[in-house]
Amino acid sequence: MAEPLAGSTTTSNVDLASEFKGDDAKDSSPDLADLQVLDAEKGSLEPPQDNDNSDGSSNRSDYKPWQWVIVALALYSSAFLYGLDTTIVADIQAAAIETFGDVEKLGWLGIGFPLGSIATILSLSKAYGIFDVKWLFLGSLVTFEAGSALCGGAPSMNALIVGRVWAGAGGAGMYLGLLNLLSINTSIQKRALYMSGCGVVWGTGCILGPVIGGSFADSGATWRWAFYINLVLFGIFSPAYLFVLKSYNPQPNKTFSEKVKHIDWLGVVLNAAVYVTFVMVFTFGGASWRWSDGRTIAVFVVFGVVTIAFVVTQYFSLFTTPTDRLFPGDFLRSRSLILVYICQACEAAALFIPIYYIPIFFQFTRGDNGVDAAVRLLPFIIITIFCTMLNGATMPKVGYYMPYFLVSSFFLIIGGALMYATVNATTPTANIYGFSILMAIGAGLAQQAAYSVAPAKVSPSRVADAVGFINAAQIGSVVIALTITSTVFQNIGYKHVAAALHGLDFSSEDIHAALAGAKSAVFESAPPDVKEKVVKGIVKAIGDGYILVIVAGAVELVASVFLKKERLFMEAGAGA
Template structure:
């Protein structure tokens, strides 16, 4: 239960980061401009996280784990507590520091990070900063494809690495259970990222909320999410049938996401709260259980790799979903706004600025008709983005139906 509580705290903190990023979007635009680069505000953290998860996971399996707690205290105040009170654990005392560094698949780690960063760049900037068919876009897609092929060959053929040391656990792809856990956990991460980022934006555009007010609107989601993360962590070792959690959770995500696809600028706040809560029930039920199930399904020597595998699924798809959602927001949003403003002879930069929020020239113009047109168009854009949540829920349901209907012993895993 302690691990579940710790994970819940981490999830809330990460969620708050995403929410804050959405809330300050208008202020960032006012200070710095460049509407086309706003998706990077929410994308930076998950992108950097997923790009370094596998190398960090390998490092955790080699070095004294206490050394990694240095990043927890904000200003070093809590550092003595973590260094002197947290138990020390050196998983490989037989190796020197030099040998431990040599055990990390640095080539694979660099290519892996490059793949994610390139994907985020090309998806985020295509259409808004440069055209999809521009030379820049084509070159980036080609380089991304080359890196993806290189990583596949390097890991599959064990080039400059070994079966034990390669950064990605390729043999996990032979396990139906682990692949389905990856897909389901990733879908939950994608749904969470979209709801946390775009719900505050919806309230800011349609209700005129301040950043603080918009953040408060997420409390129904966050509170319900925490409750069900902890409930799943407490009950799964007793029930044992993890596929049931994924099926029920997927249904709630699908229903909540489908209902979010129906909202518009006139939808009542209470209804949106309810749709948030339904999504939160599903996401909370399955957001963390993949770690315990993956560890239970993997061999003892593969436990650190199993945790890293699920980490990539969870945080990686948050980054991917935010990149895709940001591209939809910028491209579809601009198209809808341009169509809505047709005949007014407004410059494209002025129209696109409406996507920045209430501090943009469109919303500060004082023209009630223009503001209303912009609100309707942006609300429709965000409604389309919420279809990603419904799609994620559907994918979880399908994955759960393909999982083995088995009961596994998770008591040892849950107890640490």
Template structure:
């Protein structure tokens, strides 16, 4: 989302409620970097929000209706969370069905690649009718779920996963946007913590659900089919209870389309797809020094430069309509907060994807058991998310949360980089608790803090800034981590067991349920387990380096109160 052409809080409430405009109030650090609202007035068909005498949004949806609205929004976020990680434990089953082990990283990465549309989606929420755009995102997500579940081959599954990512990003951004529009600044951190808490919980429960289906006659396909079933249950709440908000009612549909930065969207999504392809296939499908990889990384650089240029100098699109709010990145505070969320999102998906794999290899767990072992990580992350949402508005200081959280991520990931096949369960659970506590300490905070640091007219922009940081973290860590894991693991396995083909060595890294693994003798199986454990250690080294930078950055955050 780029600079919002409308102020979502400058709403006109029908049925006789008088709208009041929100005065533009700068924080100490917000001098000249953001624009005032351009005066557009949104229309809300029910009493979803109004302005207090101080200009703050006051929530007017109460009682049972608020319960339905909030829980419905949470349910759509749960869709995104579950499908982001449901494949973590069913990848061996998918490989057994389709083969194509070389395309395995795409099963996890594709949903995050589709999730890159969160940037243009966020911009769209600032222009188009919020409710109908949100419902469209739900439909796209369910379409992707059905396609993934019914996929006849791995290519169709990947396409379905991309559609899931596109729809899920719309649900996630829509939930954040809705709550930011209709809640007060004081209660917003707690309600946003609920959204992020559900996202975190669903992300961790996803592998458990996927593993449970994989071990029944329903097979892994029901890990995707379950979504339309749940969507049918919450459909009445989505259709009849969500507020009908139009941020720019005076614009025609054609004018709204023309206000979108289509060149910026093309450059951003094209560059993201090329960069993801380069990381995902590097060393697995193509050597890193091959002509293909060199071309992909070169194109990634060209698209990055082009995106920066169109974000700054685009002559055909005014600044307030450009895709990426690059003017906000001039503020060190916001850039640090975005980077920390990138690290947090990356640490989360790294733990979700590789901890169950570690337990499968070193403990002989099945998919369900390995997923259940993530519960210490889940419980501590959700607990700290809620604790942060509850205490942040009361204490007002946010810098300590970031310093504490990044320090825990650094310690936890550094310990994970030392694990061996004989590391005890107690130690592994302790490392999980450190990582979960670190993730939860500031995962929620970024969205509410950044909104408090900018004017109301920039609300949609900072949601976009933080959302794209979180999504980029997931896709970067999964792509780079997957490449490191499969390259290091398969190469070492093949070096120590030279009778294996390259394809068999690669398949051995997917789990212990493959026919290739079961055909090995006890000695060779131990070699595989040992090399996979070493490969997982290298994946967590990425978290060590990036969280160390995040910790240093957190020390430069403001020490002042914002509430």
């Protein structure tokens, strides 16, 4: 059995075999890589030393201080790119609709990127525990950049959507690689700080996405440069990825063909199918297809079938083994891992709903352009980043992680309730800022905490699985939250706008275009009193989306109450 990680108390790192008592318990003794990780965890704050494997590859890289600074900057740049692309379409949707039309496909622009991520996240997480981390990370970067290039040069809406999904798949591997590289190369005493830094950079990218996207959309460069900018940033940091970042091979004694055999290929396909069919149901249902349409029902059925098939194949390890199966089922025997998974999902969902819908609110109620509307997010941006940094700086000193999730949940409930119950088209801007700050405290205070907790609750050989497990919660909840809120906004908003335009000569496409914020006939030719009713209806639809923030806060509150009241993080040398 692997010894407890240094820097924790005897009450925090429980006996791993008794915690899981699952398929991996018999294989929990540390191998060479595990022992090297454990050595690095024993209070050392310096970059790990080289330990060569029998195949000549470096197991833990020895970075000089200047090399580590360069590597850290390059890694954090990938987090920024991932966050940026997650939200950059928030303020270019109208411009893309004006270029291509196809307003009924609007929802796919926001959902496509996280969909590509969640469809591949578990597969890539498993791969990071098998293949060389550096080269898998670089492959993911190249995939992300290729998807971005396709988005920038897209000749049609369908091509743009494909590019978004493609970039999302590469982005998932890119972000997972970052998290794994930080976990590999940092001690438990410093990991929370590094992870919170990752969260700050990623969150900054997420929140600046609408600002940057809106700036390009409103400029002569056009919205296409919102994607081309990724290629420029990649070019700047590519020498660091290629020549300074060093390899880490988690299974150095296996050949490539042997490693490929350990991939759960059936699980890979079924996992992707679950999320794709889920998004198809709620994106097309009610918008392009009626809920009673045979196509909607058929996709519902397929979604149910593939979900059941995925659960069954993972439970019984069909065509794979308990160790190699895609979903780390033994983690479900750990109360702590289940609860931090739930908390992380709630945190991510509550973060992205305001990011997408606060700018939309100001565009409709204040007539802001893309840049001005995105700038309205600044209070949310600043407080979210501050709270994420506060978590990373204080959690290792406090030791306890449960209070962060608990306090976060209260702020999410209060902020979400105020946005839902009190906001209308004439609500003062100061009120919106105040409510958004409350949500920012809730979304930021524990946004990255699970990434520090989960790796500390498993043996070193399972760190990649633990990171992927939490990342699946984060990205999966973003997909679900954006899909549900998009469905609510499109369906409820359509009803309100249609009611306001009753008796006037406006088509269904005109109504959808109005919801997209495009220069539609509704806002160009409708009488002022009708426009006012349209805006009120749209604001009501936006407000309904904040119900999900309230729900996320409530679920996190319940989950956090059942978290262990333990000290998991301590200063170097303080642990037993």
